[in-house]
Every structure is written in structure tokens, then in C-alpha cells.
Amino acid sequence: MSSGERVRAAAVKLFAAKGFHGTGIRDLAQEAELSSASLYHYMGTKEDLLVEIMATSLRRLLDAAAKATAGAGDPVARLRALVALHVLAHAAQPAETRVVDNEVDALSDAARARVVALRDEYEELWAQAIEDGVAAGVFHTAHPAVTRLALLEMCSGVARWYSPRGPLPLDGLARHYAELALRALGHPGEVAVTDLRPCLEVVAQVWDVPHQKDRK
Amino acid sequence: MSSGERVRAAAVKLFAAKGFHGTGIRDLAQEAELSSASLYHYMGTKEDLLVEIMATSLRRLLDAAAKATAGAGDPVARLRALVALHVLAHAAQPAETRVVDNEVDALSDAARARVVALRDEYEELWAQAIEDGVAAGVFHTAHPAVTRLALLEMCSGVARWYSPRGPLPLDGLARHYAELALRALGHPGEVAVTDLRPCLEVVAQVWDVPHQKDRK
Amino acid sequence: MSSGERVRAAAVKLFAAKGFHGTGIRDLAQEAELSSASLYHYMGTKEDLLVEIMATSLRRLLDAAAKATAGAGDPVARLRALVALHVLAHAAQPAETRVVDNEVDALSDAARARVVALRDEYEELWAQAIEDGVAAGVFHTAHPAVTRLALLEMCSGVARWYSPRGPLPLDGLARHYAELALRALGHPGEVAVTDLRPCLEVVAQVWDVPHQKDRK
Amino acid sequence: MSSGERVRAAAVKLFAAKGFHGTGIRDLAQEAELSSASLYHYMGTKEDLLVEIMATSLRRLLDAAAKATAGAGDPVARLRALVALHVLAHAAQPAETRVVDNEVDALSDAARARVVALRDEYEELWAQAIEDGVAAGVFHTAHPAVTRLALLEMCSGVARWYSPRGPLPLDGLARHYAELALRALGHPGEVAVTDLRPCLEVVAQVWDVPHQKDRK
DNA sequence: CATGAATGAGTGTTCATTCAT
DNA sequence: GATGAATGAACACTCATTCAT
Structure with missing residues (x-):
């Protein structure tokens, strides 16, 4: 290094x-x-360092999400992918994601604007998936925007407690969260590991995380 | 003042x-x-001030939760109350709760131990409700502990975005989150405003928040 | 102190x-x-301190010069007073005046503008006296502006070498410089100590310098 | 370069x-x-660089002055040459001369001693010319040493304001200052351009400055 | 009850300089 | 020649805290 x-x-x-x-x-x-x-x-300055970390991290997540949802017309599949990806990213990169989620207030106005713009772009993917699902009658929620925020916070929280040394492997975690999210959206049902395979591959590429949870 | x-x-x-x-x-x-x-x-010192804020805030939440769930044998009712109370506390006292949720790392070891003990005591109420619900067959979740953390993070997130000036009043917010939580626990169904009345009263007492959302 | x-x-x-x-x-x-x-x-900042010193010092000189030349219609008398005052100020307050003369480059743009404006206002008194003298036929110089700068530099230089412990007392110094300046302007002749009395009084008031050179 | x-x-x-x-x-x-x-x-070090600049610059001035006054028995001619040379050097090389004049305080004791010795050697040429002129009855000044310092400061000041883009060409500047200096010394009279020709030639040789003011 | 004065330790950042490559 | 990497010391300035008044 x-x-x-x-x-x-x-x-x-x-x-x-x-x-x-x-x-x-x-x-x-x-x-x-x-x-x-x-x-x-x-x-550059200490703040430059922070901005670089946040922007890079967010852009990576955004790109991964775009890749993982590309070509999926089905809102259910898209949301499942977004949840899985978000959870995996937060579980695999808890430090980066905690910085992104917690240190926005430490930025100067100009830098914050840049970072928030990236975050908004990312959240728009979630908003679109939920909206489409509601329109298609597969999701049911009285307040889609509130639900989106609730689910995002739920998934981001993973970075605050998940340990790869615990009993739940990454793929199990992702499945569980995908189920929680879909239930909350009024679309219950099991999530199969095969459904997550594309996500896991994207994660493995983007964050250099092995498919198996057996490292470090 | x-x-x-x-x-x-x-x-x-x-x-x-x-x-x-x-x-x-x-x-x-x-x-x-x-x-x-x-x-x-x-x-005392700046840290004393932080500890006081965190401990007081947590104790108040803990007392309110104990009061709101007291005597309720039904796990569904207990969890509904816990979710509603947590969400209302975070929506009504976003500053206090953000401090509690975000500044634990700033504490010295001794102070952190005190605060974390309170937090654990509070989370135990959630754990118990979920566990009882699963045992009673009204909740269905493969990983109760993970689900508990997911729901807590989801509800705590409210402090990061809710504004009383937005379209959703406090009681509507609480209902929506209660529904999301119960759905996620595999116990879907509408939550009636009357179900939340006891909670709203506790909230009004403990945090001096009016029942109506029409204040400042 | x-x-x-x-x-x-x-x-x-x-x-x-x-x-x-x-x-x-x-x-x-x-x-x-x-x-x-x-x-x-x-x-405030180190620069604030510098600005304060320069501005105060310049304003004091400007006020003293205005007072010493007030009501004197005769350009010769005015220039004599300006020279005497300038020389006395630089001899009596060498540190202050050296800062004013040498540290302009250390100022930020905004602060420099303020200071230079004061300096320009002061130099305008010299320019006016010389111009009037030339118009009145008592001064003769082919390049009045150049002459003004030459005389100002000559007089300011005093701060770089004069010592009250040397053989020349303050009033003798002032007389000598007044003679040099008037000669350079083509208006030779002795300068009487009585001519300088008003100046010495202004100096004594403004800079707390005793009439006699017998201090410290 | x-x-x-x-x-x-x-x-x-x-x-x-x-x-x-x-x-x-x-x-x-x-x-x-x-x-x-x-x-x-x-x-070498940053200070070495400063010392080199100062010493070289001073030695060049000293050599030029020695050359320009060599063989001139007439104190008036010598002083006129010294003034012209000094002014031309400061007008043509304002940066070098400002460094020499302003940065003496930045030198360490040892380096300062070297530089000051050179400066003293140079000023001695002025002192000698003035002294000789007084003895010969062509200069009249009550305080020759003070007058020498006054004239030196007057001439050095040129580096602080002269611009070759202004209306006054180098030879005009030199003539004007020579007149000011001779008047101040009680020896008034026009200075002819031909009087300055030797000086201008020395300047052209030593500082690579063209006779005409039409460059750059 | 309130604060101006004071400070040792610490802040983020730049300094002039060296040296292996 | 030329430079990226490196650093101990210093930079201007702020920190949380104390205390006499």
C-alpha cells in the first residue's frame, strides 16, 4: 500500500x-x-480529503446501483437490487459509508452541495423504483416518499452494527433486508439467493469483496 | 428561560x-x-454537558416506553407502541435524539458505558416484544435481532429528515411507521389512530408536545 | 502600561x-x-494589528499636518511646516513611521487600499503647497511631482538613521531639512527657529514629545 | 536564460x-x-541567495561609482556623477536596489557586517565629495553628514516609484536629481546633458541599460 | 451571578531543507 | 540536472478551562 x-x-x-x-x-x-x-x-486540506472520500464513495455506489438495476423493468427486481446493494455496500464498507452518512454537516457549503447532489441522484433511483411499483400495483404505501426514507435509513443502519464475524453472512443479510423492504412495501414473499446473484457480482467487482464471507 | x-x-x-x-x-x-x-x-466540563443531555434524553425515552407498554400483554400492541413512541420522540425532539444517536463516539469510556447501558435497557424492550411476538406466532422473522436493529434504525432516521412543517402530521407519521414495522414483521394490517392515543398522550406529557401538529 | x-x-x-x-x-x-x-x-489577527498601527499613525500625521498648515496662505510657510513636521514625526517616532513606510506590501489588498488612501491624502498637502509655490513664483522646479517625491523620500529617510542621542537636536534637524527642501525648490535662505515654533508645538501635543531633546 | x-x-x-x-x-x-x-x-540557503544579491549589487554600484568619479578632481563633478549614477541605478534596477535598501535587517549578523561594510565604502565616496566641496567653498551645508544621508535617501527613493513608462526619461531624471542635490548643497545651476554622458555610459556598461529609454 | 483576563496545549497548515532516485 | 518524498520545527490561531474581581 x-x-x-x-x-x-x-x-x-x-x-x-x-x-x-x-x-x-x-x-x-x-x-x-x-x-x-x-x-x-x-x-489538499483536511476537508479536501473528506470530500474526496465522500464523493468517491457515493459515486461508486451510484454507479453500482445504476449497473445493478440497468435493464430491469420490473420495479420489484429493481428495488430488491437497490436494497441488496445498499446493504452489502454498508456491510462491506462500513467505514466509508459511515463517513458519507454522518459527516455531511462537517462540509463547507460548496462541498456539501456537491455531495448532496450525488446523494440526491442516488436516492432518485429508489424513488423511481418505488413510484413505478406503486403505479404498477405491486407496492402499496400511503406515503411513498416517507417509505423511501424509512427504508434507506433502515438499510444504512447496517454500517453501524454489522460485523462479518457475526453469524449472518453477507448474502443472508442482503436477503433478509430485501425481504423486510418488500414486506414493508406490501409485497411480501421469499427472496431467493439467485435473485441476488447479479448484485453480489457487482459488489464483488466494485468493492473487491469476495462472494464468500470468508475473508479478513 | x-x-x-x-x-x-x-x-x-x-x-x-x-x-x-x-x-x-x-x-x-x-x-x-x-x-x-x-x-x-x-x-461541569463540556463532556459533562453532553453526558447529561444523552442520559436525560435516554432515560426519558426509556420511562416513556415503559409507561406506554406497561400492562400490555399483546406483543403487537407493545411493538406498535414502541414504534410510535420512538418515532414521535425522534420527530418531536430531533436535536436531542440526534445527539444521543450520533455522539456516542465522543464520550469517554466511562461515560459511554453509562449511556450504552441505558440504550441497551431500552432496546431490550424492543427485543422482548419481538421475541414474544415470534413465540406467539404473530411475528415472523428469520433473524429477530437483525430485524430489531433494522427497525430501530428505520425509526431513528426520522430525526434526520422529518419536519413538522411538511405535509405529514405527527400522528400520521407514527401510524405509517407502525404499519411499516408490523408489515416487516409479517403482521400486516391497518393501524388505527385510536391505537396510538395512549402513546400520543405519553408523548404529550413527557416532551410537552401538543396533540395537534399545529405549533411552531 | x-x-x-x-x-x-x-x-x-x-x-x-x-x-x-x-x-x-x-x-x-x-x-x-x-x-x-x-x-x-x-x-484581531496579526494583520489587523498592523493595519491599526499604520492607519492610526498616518491619521495622526495627517491631522498634525492639517493643523500645522491651517490658515497659512504662504506656500513657503506651508512647505516649511510640512517638512519640519514630517521630519520631526520620523525622528520622534521612527518605529511607527518605518512600519508605515516599509510594510505596505505586507497588507492584503483591502487593507492596503485603506492605507494608501490615507497616504495619498497626506501627500496631496505637499503637492498643493509645491504647486502653489510654483504658481506664485517662489518655487522653481521643472518636475514638481518628481520633486515632491524626492523631498518626501529625503525626509522619511530620517527614521532610518536619526538618533536623539546624536549631536543634532530635533529642532536643529528640522531646520536643516527645511533649508535643504527650500533650497531644492529654488527658494534658498535661512530658516529661523521661530518659524518652526508652531510645528514643534503641534509635535509636542500630537506625539507627546518634549520641546527639548533631553528625554530618555 | x-x-x-x-x-x-x-x-x-x-x-x-x-x-x-x-x-x-x-x-x-x-x-x-x-x-x-x-x-x-x-x-545555498535562502539567506545565501539574499547575501549574494546584495553583495553583487552593491559591489557593482561601488565599482561603477569609482569608475565614474575616477580622475575627477572637481567635487561638483564628482557629486553630480554620484547622484546621477545612484539615481540611474535605482531607476534601472529597482528590484535589486530595493532588496539592498530594505532587507538588511533580514541578514544574520555576519552577513550584515559584510554588506554594511560595502555600503559604508560606497557612502564614503559621497562623504568625500561633499567634504571636499565644502572645503573648496563650492558646497555650503551646516551638517555635511546629515546632508549626505538626506541626499542618499532622496536618491534611493527613486526605486520606490520611478517607472520607465512615465513621462520622464532616465537622463531627464538624472539631471533633475543632480540639480536638486546641487541646489541643496548650495551650489545651484543647470546640469547639462553632456555632463552626464560619462555616467550614462558607465550605467549602460554595468547594467546593460540602453542609452535611450525606449526598451521593454 | 457574571466576566475580563489569562494560559498550556492543541488546531490545521506551511516552513526551509535534505536525500534517494 | 532534476524531483518526489519526506520531515522537524515553526507558523498564525483556537481550544477548553480557570480564577481574581
Whole structure:
């Protein structure tokens, strides 16, 4: 791992664990095994580092979601894919996603606008899937926008507690959440592992996570 | 509002908006319209202030939950009450609850232990309701603990986006979330406003929130 | 001397001796016998301190010059007064005037504009006196603007070398420079001490300098 | 222009514009279009660079002055030459001369001693000319040393404002200053352009400045 | 009850300089 | 020659906290 990568990794780890404002430049330096001055060869300001992490992470999620839902006309399949992908991303990359979800307030106005725009673009995929499902009569919900937010928060929460060392493997987690989400949308039924295979493949590509939960 | 109350209110507002580490003692002083030195007449350290806010807030939620579920043998009724109460608390007191949910990492080990113990005690009410519902055959979920966490995150998320100025009043919000939760637990069905009345009353008592959503 | 005054005095001394950029905040703190943090009770930024010194010093000179030339219709008398005043100010307040003369480049654009405006206002008094003298036929110079700049630089230079401990007292210095200036303007002749009395009085008032050179 | 020359030119430009302490090594590198590390192939420390600039510049002025006054027994001619040369040097090389005049305080004690010795040697030429003129009865001044300093400051000031794009060409400037100086010394009279020809030639040789003011 | 004054430790960032490549 | 990488020390400035008044 190069020094530049170590800096980024240190930032992800510490921003996730202690928050942006709770992480000092000297903490980053120590974690990256560099002097605090050397940090500045690999980053602009501390905020630049945060923005880069958030934007990259969000864009990756957005691209993965676009890929995983591409060509799926069925709203149920799309939502299932979105839920699975979101949950897997948050379970596999809890630090990155916690930073994205928790540190928006630490951004300056300009940077926040950029990040929020990406987030909105991503959420629009969810909104569209739910809306289409309601229109198609496969989803039933009195307040689609509220439901969307509820489901997103539910899925994002995974980053706050999931451990790959626990009893539930990644694919089981994804299946369970997909079922919860579809039930909440009034479309109950089992989710088969085969339904998730495309998602798992996208996840494996995008985040370098093995199909099996047997690593690290 | 007394000076002491102004200090606490300032802390809740700013800790919620900018985080504990993102809020300086001078910010608090300005918000409370006091000098920074005077702050220390009303608080111990900055961390003491945070701990007080978190502990008080959690204890209030815990007491309210205990009161709202007391005597209800029916797991469905208990869970409905817990969901409604949690959602209402987060919608009515978004700042307090955001502090509780987001700033645990800012606590020292000793303080964190206290706060986490309270939180665990509260979550145990949820765990018990779900477990009882599963045992009674009214809830169906393959991973009760995971489901519990998913629902808690879903409900806590309300504090991040709900606005009383939006189209959905508090009671409607509570009903909707209760329905989402029960559906997710495999127990679909409408939730009547009358089912929530006891909750709304507890909320009104505990958090000084009017029944009607027509205030500021 | 209060702490605030000590800070200002330290800044004048050190900015004059080592330049704005050559003076660290810790140097100021040491000179003012305060911690570097305490400095910030008495100043805004380091640049604010510089601006305050320059603006105050220039305004004082401008006011003194206006007072010393007020009511004098004779261009010769006005120029004599301006020269004497300028020289006395630079001899009596060498640190302040060196800061004003040398640190303009250290200012931000906005601050520089303010300071330069004051300086221009002051130089206009010189320009007017010279122009009037030329028009009246008492001064003879082919390039009045160049001459004005030459004389100003000549007089400002005093701050770079004059010592009250040297053989030449303040009033002798002023007389000598007044003679040099008038000669350069083609209006030779002795300058009597009585001609300078009004100037010396203004100087004594404005800069708290005794008439006699026998202090400190 | 070689890299080494670019470094020196960058230093002259930036030290003049922002001061020694106000100029960072990175500023120099950028101006010289080199990396900051590469700078150190062409210089010792930042201070060495400053010393080299000052010493070279002063020695060149000193040599030029010696050459321009060599063999001239007439104190008036000598002073006229000194003034013209000084003014021309400051008008033609404003950056170099500003560095020499303003950055003496930035030098370490040892380096300052070297530079001041050169400056003293140069000023001695002025002192000698004035003294000789007074002794010969062609100059009249009550305080020769003060007058010398006054005239030197007057002439050095040219570097702070003269622009070759203004209305006054170099030779006109030199003539005007020579007249001002001789008048101040009680020896009025026109200065003919032919009187300055030797000086202009020395200037052209030493500083690569064309006789005509029509360049750049 | 309230605060101006004060500070040691810490903030994010830049400094001039070195050195292996 | 030229530079990316590296750093200890310093930079201007803010931190949470104390205390005499």
C-alpha cells in the first residue's frame, strides 16, 4: 500500500471512528505512519480529503446501483437490487459509508452541495423504483416518499452494527433486508439467493469483496 | 428561560447541528448569550454537558416506553407502541435524539458505558416484544435481532429528515411507521389512530408536545 | 502600561525592527510579556494589528499636518511646516513611521487600499503647497511631482538613521531639512527657529514629545 | 536564460516585491519554473541567495561609482556623477536596489557586517565629495553628514516609484536629481546633458541599460 | 451571578531543507 | 540536472478551562 493510499485509508478509518472534527491531523499522520507535514504531499486540506472520500464513495455506489438495476423493468427486481446493494455496500464498507452518512454537516457549503447532489441522484433511483411499483400495483404505501426514507435509513443502519464475524453472512443479510423492504412495501414473499446473484457480482467487482464471507 | 436552561438548549441545538467536536465552548456561549466563563456556572466540563443531555434524553425515552407498554400483554400492541413512541420522540425532539444517536463516539469510556447501558435497557424492550411476538406466532422473522436493529434504525432516521412543517402530521407519521414495522414483521394490517392515543398522550406529557401538529 | 498597550508597543517595535513577516506571534508575545494565546484578547489577527498601527499613525500625521498648515496662505510657510513636521514625526517616532513606510506590501489588498488612501491624502498637502509655490513664483522646479517625491523620500529617510542621542537636536534637524527642501525648490535662505515654533508645538501635543531633546 | 539565472531573477523580483521573509522557497521555485528541491542546485540557503544579491549589487554600484568619479578632481563633478549614477541605478534596477535598501535587517549578523561594510565604502565616496566641496567653498551645508544621508535617501527613493513608462526619461531624471542635490548643497545651476554622458555610459556598461529609454 | 483576563496545549497548515532516485 | 518524498520545527490561531474581581 502506497503512502497516498495509507493516508486515505487512515482518514476513512478515523473519520468513521471519531468523526471529522474528532480526528486531528496528527492522528491521521500517526495512523498513516507519516509525519503530519508529509500528509500534505498526498492531500489538499483536511476537508479536501473528506470530500474526496465522500464523493468517491457515493459515486461508486451510484454507479453500482445504476449497473445493478440497468435493464430491469420490473420495479420489484429493481428495488430488491437497490436494497441488496445498499446493504452489502454498508456491510462491506462500513467505514466509508459511515463517513458519507454522518459527516455531511462537517462540509463547507460548496462541498456539501456537491455531495448532496450525488446523494440526491442516488436516492432518485429508489424513488423511481418505488413510484413505478406503486403505479404498477405491486407496492402499496400511503406515503411513498416517507417509505423511501424509512427504508434507506433502515438499510444504512447496517454500517453501524454489522460485523462479518457475526453469524449472518453477507448474502443472508442482503436477503433478509430485501425481504423486510418488500414486506414493508406490501409485497411480501421469499427472496431467493439467485435473485441476488447479479448484485453480489457487482459488489464483488466494485468493492473487491469476495462472494464468500470468508475473508479478513 | 433561565440561563441554565439556555445553556442546555444551546448545547442540544449545536451538538445536533455541528457535532460535539464541531461545537466550541465559544459557540455555546454565544448561543446561550453568556460569556464563555459564565457557562461554567451551569455545567461541569463540556463532556459533562453532553453526558447529561444523552442520559436525560435516554432515560426519558426509556420511562416513556415503559409507561406506554406497561400492562400490555399483546406483543403487537407493545411493538406498535414502541414504534410510535420512538418515532414521535425522534420527530418531536430531533436535536436531542440526534445527539444521543450520533455522539456516542465522543464520550469517554466511562461515560459511554453509562449511556450504552441505558440504550441497551431500552432496546431490550424492543427485543422482548419481538421475541414474544415470534413465540406467539404473530411475528415472523428469520433473524429477530437483525430485524430489531433494522427497525430501530428505520425509526431513528426520522430525526434526520422529518419536519413538522411538511405535509405529514405527527400522528400520521407514527401510524405509517407502525404499519411499516408490523408489515416487516409479517403482521400486516391497518393501524388505527385510536391505537396510538395512549402513546400520543405519553408523548404529550413527557416532551410537552401538543396533540395537534399545529405549533411552531 | 496596560497589556493592550504593551501589545501594540511590542508590535511597533518588532515590526519596525524585523518587518511584519519577520516577526512571529511568539516574538510579539514575549516582547509584550504575555502568552501567545493572550495576545488575542487585545488584537484581531496579526494583520489587523498592523493595519491599526499604520492607519492610526498616518491619521495622526495627517491631522498634525492639517493643523500645522491651517490658515497659512504662504506656500513657503506651508512647505516649511510640512517638512519640519514630517521630519520631526520620523525622528520622534521612527518605529511607527518605518512600519508605515516599509510594510505596505505586507497588507492584503483591502487593507492596503485603506492605507494608501490615507497616504495619498497626506501627500496631496505637499503637492498643493509645491504647486502653489510654483504658481506664485517662489518655487522653481521643472518636475514638481518628481520633486515632491524626492523631498518626501529625503525626509522619511530620517527614521532610518536619526538618533536623539546624536549631536543634532530635533529642532536643529528640522531646520536643516527645511533649508535643504527650500533650497531644492529654488527658494534658498535661512530658516529661523521661530518659524518652526508652531510645528514643534503641534509635535509636542500630537506625539507627546518634549520641546527639548533631553528625554530618555 | 539559464536555470541558475532564473533562480536569481526570481529571488530579486520576489524579495523586492514581498520581502525576504514574505517570500517562500516555493514562491521562488514557482517563479523560476523549477521544483523547490531543484532550487538547491543553484543556491545555498535562502539567506545565501539574499547575501549574494546584495553583495553583487552593491559591489557593482561601488565599482561603477569609482569608475565614474575616477580622475575627477572637481567635487561638483564628482557629486553630480554620484547622484546621477545612484539615481540611474535605482531607476534601472529597482528590484535589486530595493532588496539592498530594505532587507538588511533580514541578514544574520555576519552577513550584515559584510554588506554594511560595502555600503559604508560606497557612502564614503559621497562623504568625500561633499567634504571636499565644502572645503573648496563650492558646497555650503551646516551638517555635511546629515546632508549626505538626506541626499542618499532622496536618491534611493527613486526605486520606490520611478517607472520607465512615465513621462520622464532616465537622463531627464538624472539631471533633475543632480540639480536638486546641487541646489541643496548650495551650489545651484543647470546640469547639462553632456555632463552626464560619462555616467550614462558607465550605467549602460554595468547594467546593460540602453542609452535611450525606449526598451521593454 | 457574571466576566475580563489569562494560559498550556492543541488546531490545521506551511516552513526551509535534505536525500534517494 | 532534476524531483518526489519526506520531515522537524515553526507558523498564525483556537481550544477548553480557570480564577481574581
